[in-house]
Amino acid sequence: xxxxxxxxxxxxxxxxxxxxxxxxxxxxxxxxxxxxxxxxxxxxxxxxxxxxxxxxxxxxxxxxxxxxxxxxxxxxxxxxxxxxxxxxxxxxxxxxxxxxxxxxxxxxxxxxxxxxxxxxxxxxxxxxxxxxxxxxxxxxxxxxxxxxxxxxxxxxxxxxxxxxxxxxxxxxxxxxxxxxxxxxxxxxxxxxxxxxxxxxxxxxxxxxxxxxxxxxxxxxxxxxxxxxxxxxxxxxxxxxxxxxxxxxxxxxxxxxxxxxxxxxxxxxxxxxxxxxxxxxxxxxxxxxxxxxxxxxxxxxxxxxxxxxxxxxxxxxxxxxxxxxxxxxxxxxxxxxxxxxxxxxxxxxxxxxxxxxxxxxxxxxxxxxxxxxxxxxxxxxxxxxxxxxxxxxxxxxxxxxxxxxxxxxxxxxxxxxxxxxxxxxxxxxxxxxxxxxxxxxxxxxxxxxxxxxxxxxxxxxxxxxxxxxxxxxxxxxxxxxxxxxxxxxxxxxxxxxxxxxxxxxxxxxxx
Amino acid sequence: xxxxxxxxxxxxxxxxxxxxxxxxxxxxxxxxxxxxxxxxxxxxxxxxxxxxxxxxxxxxxxxxxxxxxxxxxx
Numbered sequence: 001x002x003x004x005x006x007x008x009x010x011x012x013x014x015x016x017x018x019x020x021x022x023x024x025x026x027x028x029x030x031x032x033x034x035x036x037x038x039x040x041x042x043x044x045x046x047x048x049x050x051x052x053x054x055x056x057x058x059x060x061x062x063x064x065x066x067x068x069x070x071x072x073x074x075x076x077x078x079x080x081x082x083x084x085x086x087x088x089x090x091x092x093x094x095x096x097x098x099x100x101x102x103x104x105x106x107x108x109x110x111x112x113x114x115x116x117x118x119x120x121x122x123x124x125x126x127x128x129x130x131x132x133x134x135x136x137x138x139x140x141x142x143x144x145x146x147x148x149x150x151x152x153x154x155x156x157x158x159x160x161x162x163x164x165x166x167x168x169x170x171x172x173x174x175x176x177x178x179x180x181x182x183x184x185x186x187x188x189x190x191x192x193x194x195x196x197x198x199x200x201x202x203x204x205x206x207x208x209x210x211x212x213x214x215x216x217x218x219x220x221x222x223x224x225x226x227x228x229x230x231x232x233x234x235x236x237x238x239x240x241x242x243x244x245x246x247x248x249x250x251x252x253x254x255x256x257x258x259x260x261x262x263x264x265x266x267x268x269x270x271x272x273x274x275x276x277x278x279x280x281x282x283x284x285x286x287x288x289x290x291x292x293x294x295x296x297x298x299x300x301x302x303x304x305x306x307x308x309x310x311x312x313x314x315x316x317x318x319x320x321x322x323x324x325x326x327x328x329x330x331x332x333x334x335x336x337x338x339x340x341x342x343x344x345x346x347x348x349x350x351x352x353x354x355x356x357x358x359x360x361x362x363x364x365x366x367x368x369x370x371x372x373x374x375x376x377x378x379x380x381x382x383x384x385x386x387x388x389x390x391x392x393x394x395x396x397x398x399x400x401x402x403x404x405x406x407x408x409x410x411x412x413x414x415x416x417x418x419x420x421x422x423x424x425x426x427x428x429x430x431x432x433x434x435x436x437x438x439x440x441x442x443x444x445x446x447x448x449x450x451x452x453x454x455x456x457x458x459x460x461x462x463x464x465x466x467x468x469x470x471x472x473x474x475x476x477x478x479x480x481x482x483x484x485x486x487x488x489x490x491x492x493x494x495x496x497x498x499x500x501x502x503x504x505x506x507x508x509x510x
Numbered sequence: 511x512x513x514x515x516x517x518x519x520x521x522x523x524x525x526x527x528x529x530x531x532x533x534x535x536x537x538x539x540x541x542x543x544x545x546x547x548x549x550x551x552x553x554x555x556x557x558x559x560x561x562x563x564x565x566x567x568x569x570x571x572x573x574x575x576x577x578x579x580x581x582x583x584x
Contacts (some may be wrong), residue, residue, distance in 0.1 A: 073547070073550065076550065076553065077531065077532045077549070077550075077553050078532075080531055080553055080556075080557055081528065081531040081532055084531070084557050084560065085527055085528055085531050085557075085560055086528060088560070088564060089524050089527075089528070092567075093575075096576060097576050100576065213545035214545070216545075217542070217545055225540075228540035228541075228542060228547050229538050229539060229540035229547075230533070230536050230537050230538060230539055230540075230547065230549040231537050231538055237534070237537075240532060267572070271568035271572060272568075274564050274567075274568060275561055275564040275565035275567075275568050276561065277561070277564070278557040278558070278560040278561045278564065279557060279558060279561045281557070282554060282557040282558075286550075286554065290546075427575070507576060507577055
């Protein structure tokens with residue numbers, strides 16, 4: 001099977017996406033609200049799939065099946081609880097309330113919504129700054145993943161830097177052209193495509209294996225009988241819950257997901273998406289992670305620890321090469337659909353929450369629109385340069401590149417630290433600006449310290465460990481954020497510009 | 511405005527949906543049915559139940575805790 005055909009399929013897929021972007025550009029107005037939020041007109045199918053495709057990163061196709069391959073299929077439960085249920089509840093608690101407020105007051109970013117309530121530009125810039133701090137390295141991870149996947153697909157014919165640059169160029173082209181509307185359209189295409197691919201792959205394997213599931217389970221029984229029992233040394237209750245809770249809470253504050261809360265065109269859209277959510281998550285993750293588990297029962301080998309992925313291996317064994325290339329194209333599409341949305345949101349956080357309030361608040365809609373598009377390109381190119389640099393250093397310990405990659409890996413936990421203070425602000429009138437700021441900053445500092453400082457024994461306890469009593473540090477920091485927000489709010493006064501009724505009065509259905 | 515029973519009832523239900531998405535009572539259980547672990551079937555059923563509950567919530571209680579919620583007066 002030729003590299004040319006595989007590369008052709010990937011590039012063909014990218015070109016179709018670009019075509020959709022162009023179509024969206026033609027119906028797009030040249031205004032910031034349209035560029036960032038498609039003028040709040042996303043319908044049910046599109047909103048559902050755009051959030052869905054945004055949530056899925058390279059992890060669904062590579063990391064998830066690899067985890068199931070290495071440790072067993074319990075990861076399905078973690079993802080189901082995380083994305084299917086906890087995130088759905090946050091979709092209502094945070095998302096619906098944000099949507100109502102966005103409709104009334106025209107907010108485009110989380111920072112704007114908080115800044116308005118607390119009468120504070122500093123809070124607005126603080127929330128945007130922390131978000132960008134975690135977002136930038138996370139975009140890098142996607143570029144590194146895409147560059148690596150293309151290099152593996154072409155056996156190195158397209159080197160890492162070339163692959164990452166190709167993907168980034170496509171992303172810039174279509175985000176700059178299409179804005180939110182184009183992204184949402186391509187996300188819908190990609191989400192449907194990914195669902196179709198993963199089920200086809202699962203059925204294909206079942207049919208291709210002699211004896212089907214019986215053979216697979218017999219193989220598993222022989223090689224890894226512990227995969228059938230719920231729980232293991234890796235999957236402890238503490239670990240499973242730490243992942244599920246901190247990632248679900250993190251997702252809700254990821255700029256590209258959070259911003260979508262503002263973009264629905266009606267309540268009906270939000271309602272239907274909310275109700276369909278658990279089933280959609282189930283439909284995607286069960287087959288994806290079963291494939292990883294089954295690869296183990298089929299005796300296939302991939303050195304996951306060294307960065308190899310099991311999915312291409314099992315596809316190569318049981319499906320034709322063109323199909324494997326299509327799935328890889330789907331996986332690259334998943335990385336892109338996450339990244340392009342992140343670029344757009346990152347740009348809007350920068351222009352609306354940092355540039356406008358702090359540098360120049362008088363620019364016109366048209367100029368802001370242009371600045372937003374320019375910001376996308378700057379953000380993407382910056383992340384690309386950092387990615388290539390990080391890769392060239394081969395992730396050596398202690399280098400700037402490896403530190404950035406570590407930050408990206410910690411991003412979900414970092415964003416999760418924002419969620420509880422924001423929920424308190426949304427639902428408790430007595431939250432003060434000082435309380436919110438402290439509740440946002442304190443857990444960030446603690447989380448960074450415990451993640452990056454070396455473990456230090458102090459008496460009988462060890463400081464700066466990454467987990468305590470089986471629970472990850474991100475959970476403790478979330479509790480710290482909750483307590484800090486409430487305690488500091490209780491002892492400080494509202495700022496004179498604060499509008500304490502803003503999140504409560506007159507919130508009604510359409 | 512929803513009754514107190516409904517207000518707390520929905521919160522309890524959401525808590526329950528979260529608590530039992532992972533079937534803790536099947537911990538260590540390795541029985542299978544139709545080729546898949548029993549605990550996976552529980553999870554599949556539970557997610558469908560969650561969707562059904564969320565759908566009912568959108569029909570009966572949408573806006574709960576949010577529409578003109580009193581909150582604590584400042």
